[in-house]
Amino acid sequence: MVSSGSPSSAQDKPLSQQESFAFGVGFTSGILTTTCMLEDADLLTTDEARLFMQGVLESIVEKETGSRLEASQEGYAVARRKFPDCPIP
Secondary structure, three states: OOOOOOOOHHHHOOOOHHHHHHHHHHHHHHHHHHHHHHHHOOOOOHHHHHHHHHHHHHHHHHHOOHHHHHHHHHHHHHHHHHOOOOOOO
16 A cells, blocks of 8 residues: 655654764765775775775865764764775775
8 A cells, every 4th residue: 555645744854963963974984884895895996995985085075064074074983993904095
């Protein structure tokens, strides 16, 4: 059975500052750890992984400010801890 009702108001509610921070940490960490996993599985070369991550990090530094930048920095730290041998710049 398919419901055609309207979305709940909880889905329309903006993220709290804490939720937004957690999302930013997870997003950055997820991008970097996924790239590390692809490099570990030899689906990306070390150079490809390093260059991709360098581009992601440069984009973050250029575009993010305040708590979004802090969340991305924490996501970076999480990825470094999970994959200490990964070529994260």
